[in-house]
Amino acid sequence: MSAIQLSRVTKRFGDVVAVRNLDLTVEEGEIYGFLGPNGAGKSTTINMLLDFVRPTEGTINVLGESVDTAGADLRQRIGVLPEGFDVYNRLSGRKHIEFAIESKAVDENPDEILDRVGLSDAADRNAGGYSKGMRQRLALGMALVGEPELLVLDEPSSGLDPGGAKEMREIVEAEANRGATVFFSSHVLGQVEAVCDRVGILHKGELVTEDSIEGLRADSDTEETLILTVDDATDDDLDAVRALEGVSGAAIDGSMVTVSCESGAKTEVISVLSGAGIEIQDIETESTSLEELFLSYTDGEGVVEKTDGKTETTPHEPPTPEGGQ
Amino acid sequence: MSWLVVARKDFEDSIRSRWLIGLTALFVLLISAVAYFVRVEGSGEASANLVLQTAGNFFIQALVPLIALVVAYNSISGERKSGSLKLLLSLPHSRADVVFGKVAGRSAALSTAIIVGFVLPAIIFAIGPFRLEIGAYLGYTLLVALLASVYVSIAVGWSAAAPSQRIALGGAIGLYFLFVPFWDAIQFPLQWAIASLPEWLPLSSEAVNTVLTLSNPSSAYSELTFAVFTGEMASLQLSALSMLLFWLLAGPLVGLLVFERRDL
Numbered sequence: 001m002s003a004i005q006l007s008r009v010t011k012r013f014g015d016v017v018a019v020r021n022l023d024l025t026v027e028e029g030e031i032y033g034f035l036g037p038n039g040a041g042k043s044t045t046i047n048m049l050l051d052f053v054r055p056t057e058g059t060i061n062v063l064g065e066s067v068d069t070a071g072a073d074l075r076q077r078i079g080v081l082p083e084g085f086d087v088y089n090r091l092s093g094r095k096h097i098e099f100a101i102e103s104k105a106v107d108e109n110p111d112e113i114l115d116r117v118g119l120s121d122a123a124d125r126n127a128g129g130y131s132k133g134m135r136q137r138l139a140l141g142m143a144l145v146g147e148p149e150l151l152v153l154d155e156p157s158s159g160l161d162p163g164g165a166k167e168m169r170e171i172v173e174a175e176a177n178r179g180a181t182v183f184f185s186s187h188v189l190g191q192v193e194a195v196c197d198r199v200g201i202l203h204k205g206e207l208v209t210e211d212s213i214e215g216l217r218a219d220s221d222t223e224e225t226l227i228l229t230v231d232d233a234t235d236d237d238l239d240a241v242r243a244l245e246g247v248s249g250a251a252i253d254g255s256m257v258t259v260s261c262e263s264g265a266k267t268e269v270i271s272v273l274s275g276a277g278i279e280i281q282d283i284e285t286e287s288t289s290l291e292e293l294f295l296s297y298t299d300g301e302g303v304v305e306k307t308d309g310k311t312e313t314t315p316h317e318p319p320t321p322e323g324g325q
Numbered sequence: 326m327s328w329l330v331v332a333r334k335d336f337e338d339s340i341r342s343r344w345l346i347g348l349t350a351l352f353v354l355l356i357s358a359v360a361y362f363v364r365v366e367g368s369g370e371a372s373a374n375l376v377l378q379t380a381g382n383f384f385i386q387a388l389v390p391l392i393a394l395v396v397a398y399n400s401i402s403g404e405r406k407s408g409s410l411k412l413l414l415s416l417p418h419s420r421a422d423v424v425f426g427k428v429a430g431r432s433a434a435l436s437t438a439i440i441v442g443f444v445l446p447a448i449i450f451a452i453g454p455f456r457l458e459i460g461a462y463l464g465y466t467l468l469v470a471l472l473a474s475v476y477v478s479i480a481v482g483w484s485a486a487a488p489s490q491r492i493a494l495g496g497a498i499g500l501y502f503l504f505v506p507f508w509d510a511i512q513f514p515l516q517w518a519i520a521s522l523p524e525w526l527p528l529s530s531e532a533v534n535t536v537l538t539l540s541n542p543s544s545a546y547s548e549l550t551f552a553v554f555t556g557e558m559a560s561l562q563l564s565a566l567s568m569l570l571f572w573l574l575a576g577p578l579v580g581l582l583v584f585e586r587r588d589l
Contacts, residue, residue: 047588050414052411052588053588054588072419075414075415075416075417075418081415082411082412084411085408086408086409087412088334088338091338091341096412099334099416100416103330142415142416
């Protein structure tokens with residue numbers, strides 16, 4: 001039995017397609033990282049898993065049950081940290097955890113859970129006064145109640161400082177060791193890289209790749225990143241580049257064009273751009289980091305940071321591509 | 326009993342609401358002022374119930390629906406907007422549990438405030454030159470709590486169905502004006518229209534009129550005050566009670582029907 005199974009799921013909001021024809025399977029016991037830039041459709045997908053939002057087409061099974069017919073009982077077996085939630089301002093942190101315990105009708109000690117998520121000191125304060133990070137911890141605590149078989153965490157690290165994000169990862173790992181399946185979303189690769197067995201990358205509502213971290217890393221090793229400084233280019237110009245064989249992605253940020261491709265494809269990329277009348281002023285190549293590979297899959301949504309050391313530069317014109325052909 | 330868990334949490338949450346406390350305090354002060362200032366001419370001790378029924382009832386009819394609507398119009402649409410509804414539905418509660426839990430929790434919170442609030446006027450009545458019939462007074466208090474619960478139910482139902490917070494608020498204001506100041510104005514032309522129903526209809530125009538009157542929870546409540554004060558329950562009062570119970574269920578049910586199909 002798969003913990004999560006989406007088949008051919010599409011969700012439209014009016015004219016906007018938030019999720020398109022998504023097939024996704026998460027096996028039991030897995031830690032699955034659901035990656036993608038903001039607005040890729042991650043939260044919509046998660047909201048459909050929880051029956052907050054109904055798919056326009058397709059079927060969704062969670063823990064072997066169809067979510068549209070399973071009803072509230074299914075959530076007895078799931079722990080959820082939703083995105084865009086709010087706490088009950090007038091109730092204390094402890095009351096929130098107690099409410100989750102009563103709702104799941106389990107016999108657990110709220111103090112142990114509060115301690116686990118690092119809220120012991122603030123337990124009796126009204127949650128209305130909590131910071132974003134504390135609210136996040138509180139909701140995680142509510143999700144952990146009842147030792148759920150499946151944890152669904154939507155952007156769990158948002159609002160957390162690096163220390164808090166690390167604690168979050170430790171909790172995720174501890175839950176997986178207990179035997180739980182963990183499905184969590186993030187727009188930052190670094191947060192899933194360390195813990196996930198498998199990642200899926202969602203972009204514009206479609207799953208663009210799905211692999212283990214090792215698999216992605218192997219991909220990134222054969223890839224190179226070409227960073228071109230150009231006089232003037234638009235995203236449309238890049239479509240011809242994206243269509244080339246060996247190119248896995250291309251992005252533009254101001255006058256900087258970033259192309260992820262196999263080494264052999266670099267000459268082609270440059271000649272296509274030159275052919276389009278674009279003046280190339282500078283060329284750099286880098287071996288692709290995992291982060292850049294992620295960005296290449298999502299057309300560079302996010303910021304590409306140049307890393308020093310691995311950069312070769314040829315500031316001459318006409319450009320001569322380096323690397324063996 | 327998932328809805329009971331939701332109801333208990335909602336009770337604890339809304340009993341701490343400043344709106345609930347503030348409005349109930351205002352209401353209690355007004356009733357107390359009535360108890361303190363209104364004096365009945367004539368010899369002997371007048372009944373406290375008479376004062377309540379005449380002077381007090383005006384404030385109750387105007388304020389109780391208002392407090393109930395204010396306390397409940399936001400109960401579901403507000404949580405949907407803020408996102409706390411996601412926290413609630415992440416737990417094993419169905420949407421029906423949420424709607425009926427909210428109705429029960431908020432009605433209980435408001436009823437508690439009303440019952441506690443009626444203690445002060447009772448003391449003033451007891452000290453003043455009135456005859457306080459405890460049984461009838463208690464019955465009256467519970468009836469006011471029932472009226473409040475009916476308006477809470479309607480408001481929660483509306484809140485569940487409303488697509489946005491703004492519409493939830495607009496609807497609550499509309500419901501208040503419909504049921505409280507404008508009902509007579511609406512009913513009057515209707516009464517006139519149905520005064521001459523065709524013979525073949527198996528309904529008399531009086532019957533239609535009664536239904537029309539009682540379908541307003543506030544008028545149904547007024548009918549029931551007679552039952553409380555006289556201790557007699559005629560068929561009209563029974564109909565009025567049934568109408569209140571109908572609203573208690575119909576409001577949330579209709580709201581739930583819409584809410585079930587909605588994306589959060």
